[in-house]
Amino acid sequence: MTTPFTIFKTDGHARTGALSTAHGVIRTPAFMPVGTAATVKAMMPEAVKATGADIILGNTYHLMLRPGPERIAKLGGLHKFMHWDGPILTDSGGFQVMSLAKLRRITENAVTFQSHLDGTSYELPPERAIEIQHLLGSDISMALDECTPYPATEDEAATSMRLSMRWAERSKKAFVTRNGYAVFGIVQGGVYPMLREESCAALKSIGFDGYAVGGLAVGEGQQVMFDVLDATMPHLPPDKPRYLMGVGKPDDIIGAVLRGVDMFDCVIPTRSGRNARAYTHEGEKNIRNARYAEDARPLEEGCPCPACAGFSRAYLHHLFKAGEMLGPMLLTAHNLTFYQILMQGLRDAVAGRRLAAFAADFLARYRVRISDLETDANS
Numbered sequence: 001m002t003t004p005f006t007i008f009k010t011d012g013h014a015r016t017g018a019l020s021t022a023h024g025v026i027r028t029p030a031f032m033p034v035g036t037a038a039t040v041k042a043m044m045p046e047a048v049k050a051t052g053a054d055i056i057l058g059n060t061y062h063l064m065l066r067p068g069p070e071r072i073a074k075l076g077g078l079h080k081f082m083h084w085d086g087p088i089l090t091d092s093g094g095f096q097v098m099s100l101a102k103l104r105r106i107t108e109n110a111v112t113f114q115s116h117l118d119g120t121s122y123e124l125p126p127e128r129a130i131e132i133q134h135l136l137g138s139d140i141s142m143a144l145d146e147c148t149p150y151p152a153t154e155d156e157a158a159t160s161m162r163l164s165m166r167w168a169e170r171s172k173k174a175f176v177t178r179n180g181y182a183v184f185g186i187v188q189g190g191v192y193p194m195l196r197e198e199s200c201a202a203l204k205s206i207g208f209d210g211y212a213v214g215g216l217a218v219g220e221g222q223q224v225m226f227d228v229l230d231a232t233m234p235h236l237p238p239d240k241p242r243y244l245m246g247v248g249k250p251d252d253i254i255g256a257v258l259r260g261v262d263m264f265d266c267v268i269p270t271r272s273g274r275n276a277r278a279y280t281h282e283g284e285k286n287i288r289n290a291r292y293a294e295d296a297r298p299l300e301e302g303c304p305c306p307a308c309a310g311f312s313r314a315y316l317h318h319l320f321k322a323g324e325m326l327g328p329m330l331l332t333a334h335n336l337t338f339y340q341i342l343m344q345g346l347r348d349a350v351a352g353r354r355l356a357a358f359a360a361d362f363l364a365r366y367r368v369r370i371s372d373l374e375t376d377a378n379s
Helices: 045-050 060-065 069-074 078-082 094-099 126-136 154-174 193-206 222-235 250-258 268-274 306-310 313-322 326-351 355-365
Strands: 005-011 014-021 024-028 030-032 056-059 088-091 102-106 111-114 121-124 140-142 182-187 210-213 242-244 263-265 277-280 283-286
Touching: 005 326, 014 326, 024 030, 024 326, 030 326, 056 060, 060 069, 060 088, 060 094, 060 121, 060 126, 069 126, 078 088, 088 094, 088 126, 088 263, 094 111, 121 126, 126 140, 126 154, 154 182, 154 193, 182 193, 193 222, 210 222, 222 250, 250 326, 250 355, 268 277, 268 326, 277 326, 306 326, 313 326, 326 355
Parallel strands: 030 263, 056 088, 088 140, 140 182, 182 210, 210 242, 242 263
Antiparallel strands: 005 014, 014 024, 102 111, 111 121, 277 283
């Protein structure tokens, strides 16, 4: 394998290990901050690294539209372009084509669509999706897939999944094997266990460096997501990394790690930070709430992030009320730090074979009260 994956310890279905890439080692379970357009919003690259992140995620769809993969390659590749020297995984763009693009049309050969930015028409076959990721210099490339919408009938999910499997084979053939670089296949099949099993079998027969589970966290609800994972994970190779795409909130991540997932990405911590929502061990808080206007305490005691180390809840409240850009910057840094502390806690718990106790303790303390999320109209 060109990107060696070593499993150090297991605890039930959960694992902790390391995935080696051309730009560094990824400790697993891992959370990847989302840098869709070659930037993690409101964060400098060194600030992202300071949170404890080993790897970030970029996106084929967005970078294809602007500034263009050929331009990024001419400028030295995505790592140099965005001044990030660690590993980068790039999503192939299938989800964004489904959720953002206009006049989308799928054929056996490719997906054609109009850019949501300016209406320009594009054609994206699997081979071009892989070529774009090569031009970017992604450490981990993703096969092009169709992200099956939710809800979908079993027949609709089957047709979509089987097209994605044919595209997966073409993606693998287009991928240029070299040391330190990997290509992952994506399991599809909606909420139907037999289709998920069929998809796993198809991907294993092609042979990938890692396996992602796609088509979840699209509205099906947490328990259905967990049920799908329960039906899917036993059919994936135990010696390859497993990536649950687009997930999620802290309790989603814990539940997925318990089921054997190694890698995660989600916009939630950064998007929430820009919208005055902070993640803490006592749940999510809306810092715009009037209760924080004169609260001199740090957001979370013991947190090493810049927001907690140097500022009060009252000051953070003031920044958001005043519309100052420092507010989103500080809360984004805090949320990403919180997520990385959670991932380190999960890694340590698996290594110590005490994951069940860690999960129970975390979830008992982590609770979301409606009053914490409301914004007082008089604040």
